[in-house]
Amino acid sequence: MAKPANRSRDAYHVGNLAPQLLAAARTLLEEVGPTKLSLRAVSERVGVSATAAYHHFQNRNELISHLAAQGFAELAAALQRACSNGSGLDRVRAGSLAYLHFARSNPALYQLMFSPEFTDEALIPALQRERLAAFGELKRMVAETLGQALDSSDVRKASVAAWSYIHGLTSLVIHGLLPGAADNSDEHFVERTLEGFAALAISCTTQIK
Amino acid sequence: MAKPANRSRDAYHVGNLAPQLLAAARTLLEEVGPTKLSLRAVSERVGVSATAAYHHFQNRNELISHLAAQGFAELAAALQRACSNGSGLDRVRAGSLAYLHFARSNPALYQLMFSPEFTDEALIPALQRERLAAFGELKRMVAETLGQALDSSDVRKASVAAWSYIHGLTSLVIHGLLPGAADNSDEHFVERTLEGFAALAISCTTQIK
DNA sequence: ACCTGAACACCGTTCAAGT
DNA sequence: ACCTGAACACCGTTCAAGT
Numbered sequence A, B: 001m002a003k004p005a006n007r008s009r010d011a012y013h014v015g016n017l018a019p020q021l022l023a024a025a026r027t028l029l030e031e032v033g034p035t036k037l038s039l040r041a042v043s044e045r046v047g048v049s050a051t052a053a054y055h056h057f058q059n060r061n062e063l064i065s066h067l068a069a070q071g072f073a074e075l076a077a078a079l080q081r082a083c084s085n086g087s088g089l090d091r092v093r094a095g096s097l098a099y100l101h102f103a104r105s106n107p108a109l110y111q112l113m114f115s116p117e118f119t120d121e122a123l124i125p126a127l128q129r130e131r132l133a134a135f136g137e138l139k140r141m142v143a144e145t146l147g148q149a150l151d152s153s154d155v156r157k158a159s160v161a162a163w164s165y166i167h168g169l170t171s172l173v174i175h176g177l178l179p180g181a182a183d184n185s186d187e188h189f190v191e192r193t194l195e196g197f198a199a200l201a202i203s204c205t206t207q208i209k
Numbered sequence C, D: 001a002c003c004t005g006a007a008c009a010c011c012g013t014t015c016a017a018g019t
Helices: A018-030 A039-046 A060-081 A088-105 A107-113 A124-146 A153-175 A186-208 B017-032 B040-046 B061-082 B089-105 B107-114 B126-148 B152-173 B186-208
Strands: none
Touching: A018 A039, A018 A060, A018 A107, A039 A060, A039 B061, A060 A088, A060 A107, A060 A124, A088 A124, A088 A153, A088 A186, A088 B186, A107 A153, A124 A153, A124 B186, A153 B152, A153 B186, A186 B089, A186 B126, A186 B152, A186 B186, B017 B040, B017 B061, B017 B152, B040 B061, B040 B126, B061 B089, B061 B107, B061 B126, B089 B107, B089 B126, B089 B152, B089 B186, B107 B152, B126 B152, B152 B186
16 A cells, blocks of 8 residues: 555545646637636536635636647647658658648647736746647758758748647638638648639749749 | 716626627637637626627627637738749748738637537638638638639649648647747748748659659 | 635526516 | 515635644
8 A cells, every 4th residue: 555545525625626627628628619628627527616726726727728739839849750751842841731730639728828817917827838848840841941040130030920720720620710620630721712812922932933 | 978877887798799708718818718708708808798799799709709700810911911923932921921921820719710610511601701801811812822813723832832831830830849939930941941842842843743 | 835615796597577 | 577685506715724
C-alpha cells in the first residue's frame, strides 16, 4: 500500500488536484462546448466540492487559460511534426493540413483558444508563452519555405499572412460557415483554398501589367 | 397627444418591445463583451421585467441570433459600399479594408457573429440569410476581380480563400494576438499581409520550376 | 496546507396570475 | 395579447470553519 488514500469517496481528497481538474475540464470541454464549461461541473466530475478549485486557480478564467495554453502547446507540437522536406508549396500544404487537422480533432479546445474571454488585459504567463511558441513554429515553417532568416521582414509579413489564412479557414470550417463542412476532408479545404489563392494571385499580377 | 403611453415608468409597457430589446442589447454588447451579455441586464435597461423578452423571443439564443444577423447585414452593406473601380489588387485591398474596418468598429458584435453558440443545429432563418448575403457580397467582389462568372469554380474557390484570409486576419487583430494590434491602422495590417502573400506566392512558383 | 458548507449575487427559463 | 412576480435550477465567488 504505497499510496494509501487512493481515490476514496471520503470527505477529504488527496493532493495533485490541479491536474485532475484540468483533465476533467478538458474532457468536459469537448462534451458541452466552450461556452458552457462550468467550474462546478468540473469539480463535481472530479468528486470534489464546488469551491475546491479556488485553492489551485484564482478563478474560472485562470483554469480555462491553462486549458487554452495546453491547446497552443499541442498545436505547436503538431506543426513541428508536420515539417516536410518537399517544395515550398508542399511545406505550406503540410503545415496547413496539420493545423486544420488539430483544430477539427479538438474543435471546442480550438474555439476556447481564441475565446473573447482572453482578449483584454493580462493573460497568464503560460498562455502568452504557448501562444508565442505556436506562432514561432509557424514562423519557422515560413522561414524555411522562403529560405530567409527568421527575423527578416518578409518572414514576419508572410507569417502573419499564413496565420491569417489558416486560422480563418479553420475558424470558418469549425463554425460550420462553409457548406458541407462535415462531409469534406482537411485535404479538400486546404487544396481548394490554395487553388483559390493561386487564381487570385494570377489575376492580380496579370492585371497590373 | 398622439402617442399617449410614451415611455412611462408605470407597470405596463407600450408595444414594439422587440426592437427596443435589440437596440439595448446591441449597446450592452459592446459595453460588456460578447460572453457577458445577459437577458436580464437587457430587460432592466429597457425598463421591463426580466421575463418580458420571452414574449418576443424564444430564448436568449434567438435574441443574440438576431443581433448576429444584424451584424452580417451591416457587414454586407459595408462591403457593397467598398466596391472600387481600380485594378484587381485595388479591389482586394478595398474589400479587405472595409471588412477589417467594420469588425474593428464593432469588435464585440463581430465576435458574436462567429460565436460557438451558433455553431451547431438549426440557425434562425434571419441569421442564415444574412450570413449568405454577406458571403455573396464577397463572392461578387471576387468575381469582378477575377473577371469570371459568379458560379464559376475559380470564383467559388477564391471566395473561400479570400474569406479565410480576411476573417483570419480580422480575428487575430480583434483578439489581440498580433503584436501592437491597438497601435496599427487597418491599412497597415492589410498592406503587410498582402505583401506577405506575394512573398509566399513568388517563393512557391519559383521553387516549382 | 487543503478542503468543505453556507451564503450571496447573479444567471436562463417556466408558469400561474394579472391587465 | 402582453406583461409581471414568484419560483427553480444553475452559475461564479467569498468566507468562516473544519481536518
